[in-house]
Amino acid sequence: xxxxxHNAKCQGHARCWAQAPDxxxxxxxxxxxxxxxxVEEKDELLASRGARxxxxxxxxxxxxxxxxxxxxxxxxxxxx
Amino acid sequence: MVRDFSLxxxxxxxxxxxxxxxxxxxxxxxxxxxxFSPYNTRDGRGTWVITRANDQRKLLQDxxxxxxxxxxxxxxxxxxWPMIPLELDPPAHGVFRSLLNPLLSPxxxxxxxxxxxxxxxxxxxxxxxxxxxxxVMKDFAFPFAVSIFLRFLGLSDERLDTFxxxxxxLLHGDGIKRTAAARTIVAFIDDLxxxxxxxxxxxxxxxxVQAKVDGRPLRDEEIRGIGVLLFVAGLDxxxxxxxxxxxxxxxxxxxxxxxxxxxxxIVLAAEELLxxxxxxxxxxxxxxxxxxxxxxxxxxxxISCPTMIANRDPAEFECPNTIDLAREDNRHTxxxxxxxxxxxxxxxxxxxxxxxxxxxxxxxxxxxxxxxAPITYGGHVFGIENLILDWS
Ligand code: SF4
Numbered sequence: 001x002x003x004x005x006h007n008a009k010c011q012g013h014a015r016c017w018a019q020a021p022d023x024x025x026x027x028x029x030x031x032x033x034x035x036x037x038x039v040e041e042k043d044e045l046l047a048s049r050g051a052r053x054x055x056x057x058x059x060x061x062x063x064x065x066x067x068x069x070x071x072x073x074x075x076x077x078x079x080x
Numbered sequence: 081m082v083r084d085f086s087l088x089x090x091x092x093x094x095x096x097x098x099x100x101x102x103x104x105x106x107x108x109x110x111x112x113x114x115x116f117s118p119y120n121t122r123d124g125r126g127t128w129v130i131t132r133a134n135d136q137r138k139l140l141q142d143x144x145x146x147x148x149x150x151x152x153x154x155x156x157x158x159x160x161w162p163m164i165p166l167e168l169d170p171p172a173h174g175v176f177r178s179l180l181n182p183l184l185s186p187x188x189x190x191x192x193x194x195x196x197x198x199x200x201x202x203x204x205x206x207x208x209x210x211x212x213x214x215x216v217m218k219d220f221a222f223p224f225a226v227s228i229f230l231r232f233l234g235l236s237d238e239r240l241d242t243f244x245x246x247x248x249x250l251l252h253g254d255g256i257k258r259t260a261a262a263r264t265i266v267a268f269i270d271d272l273x274x275x276x277x278x279x280x281x282x283x284x285x286x287x288x289v290q291a292k293v294d295g296r297p298l299r300d301e302e303i304r305g306i307g308v309l310l311f312v313a314g315l316d317x318x319x320x321x322x323x324x325x326x327x328x329x330x331x332x333x334x335x336x337x338x339x340x341x342x343x344x345x346i347v348l349a350a351e352e353l354l355x356x357x358x359x360x361x362x363x364x365x366x367x368x369x370x371x372x373x374x375x376x377x378x379x380x381x382x383i384s385c386p387t388m389i390a391n392r393d394p395a396e397f398e399c400p401n402t403i404d405l406a407r408e409d410n411r412h413t414x415x416x417x418x419x420x421x422x423x424x425x426x427x428x429x430x431x432x433x434x435x436x437x438x439x440x441x442x443x444x445x446x447x448x449x450x451x452x453a454p455i456t457y458g459g460h461v462f463g464i465e466n467l468i469l470d471w472s
Contacts, residue, residue: 009141014186015411018347029181029409030426043447055411058419 001044001064003037003051009058016050016059023047032058081375083115085129087263087361087386088122093458101458102324102357106392106401114375120384122460127382127387128375133396133413135373139364140418146364148382148420153403155306156262163312164305170419175293176306180423183284189426195432197227200438208442213449216326217465220439221319224448228431229314234271234283240280247315251461269307273300284310310424316461317359318428322435323464324357325350328403328438330448330469334404349405350433355412358402359462361386362416387409388462389414446471 003023012031016024023043025033036067051059087093087107092104108131118126128137147169147339153370162168165176182188190277203224207214220245227237249261251388276286288306291298298306329336337347362385366377377383392400398409415422421430440468448454449470456464 012181012185012415013415014426015420025397028185028187029178030185030187031181037112049408053411054407055413055415056141073380074313 001011001039001041001047001066003039003047003061004060005032005034005036005067006060007032007034009056011056011058011067013055014054019050019053020046024050036062081115081131081282083117084113085111085115085117085371086120087384087458088460089119092456095152095455095457097453097455099257099456100461101456102392103401105458108310108389109392109394114373116375117384121363121382125382125385128377130383130385131389131393133267133393133411135392135416136362136390136413138403139372139383140362140385140416140420141417143173145367145370147187147367148362148364150363150365152363153262156259157266159413161301162305164307165423166303166309166313167305171385172433173419176302179291179293180306182189182288184424184427186426192228192232192427193430193434195231197434197438199227200224200434201442202333204438204442209214212261213470216467216469217319217323221236221326221435222316224319224435225322228427229318231429232284232314234276234281234285234309235320243311243315245308246422247312250312250460251316252463265308265311266304269304269311270300273303273307313422314423316463318431319426319461320359320461321354321357323434323467324359324462325353325432325436326439326446326469327448327454327464327467328353328357329436330446330467332403333445333447335403336440336445338405339436343437343441345405346436346440347433348408350404350429351410351412352403352407353398354414354429354432355391355407355410358412358414360389360416361388362420381459384414387416443469444471 010032013024014030017026023037023046023055027033046062051061084422085450091196092101093098113132113335114128114130115137116126117129120127120129130139149162149167151162151167152162152165165173168176205218207219222387224241226240226244230237230240246261246265249257253261273289278290280286285307289301307393339349364383366379366381366383368379394400415425452468454464454467
């Protein structure tokens with residue numbers, strides 16, 4: 001899973017960081033650092049909680065990479 | 081599109097015993113998402129009212145179309161200077177915001193925590209040593225929130241009651257009292273700035289008089305704009321939030337017991353209480369004619385985004401009028417949306433959580449004292465008083 005960070009929308013509520021301080025990094029002013037975030041599978045629950053708690057909708061959960069991966073694995077399985 | 085509804089003059093907004101102004105405004109969702117309210121400001125000026133969270137978000141994020149430059153405080157004195165950063169629009173806003181953000185960032189607030197907790201404990205211990213009942217606004221919520229805030233500004237507690245009195249007159253007094261309070265506060269901030277210029281201390285005002293933006297020192301008017309805003313913003317909002325929260329817990333013993341026995345739940349519960357009992361409305365001015373979701377907003381029109389209405393929006397929150405202390409999906413707008421997101425929100429949150437933690441761990445099973453009734457009211461900041469709690 002990836003989290004797409006819409007940096008310009010971040011207003012420093014720090015809700016994401018409060019939920020998952022190891023996944024979301026804030027700068028000294030309390031706003032999120034730029035750059036999308038790749039989330040390891042074990043952290044997915046926490047990360048999505050953090051993303052879903054952003055009042056500005058600045059954090060978008062992107063599962064397309066998972067879907068790609070799934071398809072790849074499926075194809076490998078089926079010998080495709 | 082015109083509705084007879086106002087956060088100032090509607091029936092449920094008047095001082096009411098055992099009132100529930102938040103539930104009263106939630107009824108707005110039964111009507112149109114946007115409407116015009118002819119009396120929805122203190123000066124009797126009308127505003128558009130935006131009821132949906134999603135529309136409020138769009139509007140408050142669009143600072144080019146919806147300006148927050150109103151000089152509301154200054155205009156009460158026949159003057160014209162903005163409270164900073166609230167009444168500045170981007171990009172000027174960003175410069176001051178960047179200056180002030182680090183002072184109240186989440187990490188900075190963590191450093192303030194021990195002092196905040198110590199203050200809460202001292203007050204509660206004093207109360208519980210002397211009685212099994214108290215007026216929680218007067219004896220705890222105000223002295224706690226205001227003293228933390230005064231300490232942040234670098235002022236001593238001695239004049240706490242005076243300051244709270246000024247804030248009361250300013251926010252809830254009649255026209256004459258309001259103007260007098262505004263004058264007093266401005267003079268106080270100007271004096272304080274002059275004092276810190278002469279004799280710097282380790283405090284907020286010293287920081288402001290020594291600060292630079294764009295490579296130049298701040299102008300007197302800018303220093304005043306920042307000082308006045310911080311002074312006013314911190315005086316009654318946190319105390320009021322604590323009051324509404326404790327009133328809720330006093331009336332809902334099961335939730336009270338839950339938080340007392342599992343204090344880890346308080347952080348999440350505080351968010352739900354912020355959602356359910358938010359107390360301020362944001363007002364913006366249209367910078368051009370615009371049709372917003374079907375409403376013909378004209379240049380110069382006032383638009384109100386009441387947080388307490390958005391926070392009860394059924395399109396945003398499942399069962400919005402149910403208070404569920406374990407609610408997880410809770411992107412509430414108690415601190416507004418957009419660049420003007422409350423600068424003090426991180427400190428406010430911590431204060432509320434700490435107040436609840438310490439109150440619940442030190443005061444047993446409490447309820448509203450028999451024969452008393454807390455009074456609530458609406459207005460520019462919703463309020464509660466006469467909240468007598470009893471744990472005898
Ligand atoms: S919750 Fe949203 S607005 Fe707040 S810091 Fe995180 S990304 Fe920014």
